Amino acid sequence: MKILADQNMPLVEEFFSDLGEVRRFDGRNLQASSLHDVDALLIRSVTKVNADLLEHAKQLQFVGTATIGIDHVDTQLLAQRDIAFTNAPGCNAIAVAEYVISALYAYAQETDTCLQGKTLGIVGVGNIGHCLKEKLAGTGINILLCDPLRYEQGDLPEHVDIDTVLSTADILSFHVPLIKQGEHKTYHLLDESRLKKLKDSTLIINASRGDVIDNHALLKLLQNGQRLELVLDVWENEPNILTDLLPYTRFSSVHIAGHSLEGKARGTQMLYDGLCDLLGKPANKQLETFLPVPALTKCRTEKTLTEQDLGRLVHLVYDIRRDDGLMRTNLASYGFDNLRKNYPPRREFSTLNIDNMSEHGNVLAMLGFNVIEKNED
Ligand SMILES: NC(=O)c1ccc[n+]([C@@H]2O[C@H](COP(=O)([O-])OP(=O)(O)OC[C@H]3O[C@@H](n4cnc5c(N)ncnc54)[C@H](O)[C@@H]3O)[C@@H](O)[C@H]2O)c1
Numbered sequence: 001m002k003i004l005a006d007q008n009m010p011l012v013e014e015f016f017s018d019l020g021e022v023r024r025f026d027g028r029n030l031q032a033s034s035l036h037d038v039d040a041l042l043i044r045s046v047t048k049v050n051a052d053l054l055e056h057a058k059q060l061q062f063v064g065t066a067t068i069g070i071d072h073v074d075t076q077l078l079a080q081r082d083i084a085f086t087n088a089p090g091c092n093a094i095a096v097a098e099y100v101i102s103a104l105y106a107y108a109q110e111t112d113t114c115l116q117g118k119t120l121g122i123v124g125v126g127n128i129g130h131c132l133k134e135k136l137a138g139t140g141i142n143i144l145l146c147d148p149l150r151y152e153q154g155d156l157p158e159h160v161d162i163d164t165v166l167s168t169a170d171i172l173s174f175h176v177p178l179i180k181q182g183e184h185k186t187y188h189l190l191d192e193s194r195l196k197k198l199k200d201s202t203l204i205i206n207a208s209r210g211d212v213i214d215n216h217a218l219l220k221l222l223q224n225g226q227r228l229e230l231v232l233d234v235w236e237n238e239p240n241i242l243t244d245l246l247p248y249t250r251f252s253s254v255h256i257a258g259h260s261l262e263g264k265a266r267g268t269q270m271l272y273d274g275l276c277d278l279l280g281k282p283a284n285k286q287l288e289t290f291l292p293v294p295a296l297t298k299c300r301t302e303k304t305l306t307e308q309d310l311g312r313l314v315h316l317v318y319d320i321r322r323d324d325g326l327m328r329t330n331l332a333s334y335g336f337d338n339l340r341k342n343y344p345p346r347r348e349f350s351t352l353n354i355d356n357m358s359e360h361g362n363v364l365a366m367l368g369f370n371v372i373e374k375n376e377d
């Protein structure tokens with residue numbers, strides 16, 4: 001079997017080499033002719049799977065994207081052609097939620113803001129939105145949830161409609177898929193008129209898809225003096241983004257919110273499980289065996305922990321300012337895609353074992369650290 005995989009997908013040889021011959025490709029420049037003898041195609045969000053790409057793909061049985069987002073794949077076409085398809089729902093939910101949490105504590109530190117008592121609106125309560133809500137449950141941040149689809153399905157009774165969330169929340173975090181049309185479209189969900197109505201200095205975090213916010217309208221409003229705090233991981237028209245927005249952002253990054261080592265590796269493993277399933281073979285490889293030991297594995301807390309201390313613990317594992325600095329310093333010379341390709345390793349909170357002497361063990365555990373309770377006596 002011939003397996004063609006994006007060159008920036010980790011651990012493909014480790015997982016797939018027993019199933020066939022693995023070749024790599026450049027995700028943004030895959031040619032239709034390269035697919036003539038391919039049985040399984042493993043992609044990321046940068047490869048568009050459409051009729052043109054599949055023109056010569058006579059043998060293709062399987063397409064897997066190591067992402068939750070599927071806006072780059074014509075899934076109807078795959079179904080028509082009887083090509084099995086799998087994505088990787090939830091693979092990077094922890095990573096994106098931790099990106100947001102790192103942003104929140106860094107913002108609080110830099111602006112001398114107390115997060116406790118602030119209201120956070122989570123728009124899109126799927127894998128990521130739900131994970132974020134659970135992680136923040138002990139922090140004293142008030143949370144509003146907005147997901148009309150889940151509300152209509154009857155499984156989110158606490159849903160608050162988007163315009164109420166936008167006018168109430170101090171902080172907004174977007175975790176919706178890109179939907180271009182229909183009643184619940186998310187394309188330009190934050191358009192000019194909604195942006196104009198936001199409270200002064202609202203903190204907007206977008207780690208979903210760039211098109212969810214009208215970037216040009218946002219820039220125009222900021223240039224005209226509207227005060228907003230921005231954390232942008234995703235941008236319209238990646239990799240050729242509206243760089244004029246950068247100076248207005250508190251933190252920026254190159255669509256890496258989901259790129260913890262664990263998140264990326266889980267994505268590869270989910271595709272491996274999907275292909276094994278299709279082939280009727282046992283999926284017996286485990287990602288834990290392939291992940292390196294983290295640089296930092298242990299620390300100890302004392303009796304009292306403030307909100308600032310929680311922030312310090314978060315930033316011990318992942319500080320969004322590392323990624324913000326990389327983008328601001330290097331975007332012009334390296335370019336968006338190269339920065340993504342050379343993204344330095346990042347681990348999840350669960351890799352830090354905390355010997356806990358404080359009263360906040362449950363808050364630390366909810367955030368996702370590995371808490372080991374220690375009694376003084
Ligand atoms: N920046 C990154 O690195 C990164 C990583 C992972 C995912 N993403 C993006 O984040 C999105 C969400 O990821 P997920 O794993 O939580 O997906 P998910 O499918 O589990 O959840 C998305 C949720 O959004 C809801 N939704 C759809 N339309 C909505 C609307 N108009 N208003 C409010 N809610 C709406 C859905 O009902 C669903 O519950 C992905 O589709 C992807 O585009 C980005």
Ligand SMILES: O=C(O)[C@H](O)[C@H](O)COP(=O)(O)O
Nearest residue numbers: 044045046067068069092258
């Ligand atoms: O939809 C997703 O899962 C994410 O946007 C994903 O993390 C994007 O990363 P990429 O596939 O481009 O590496």
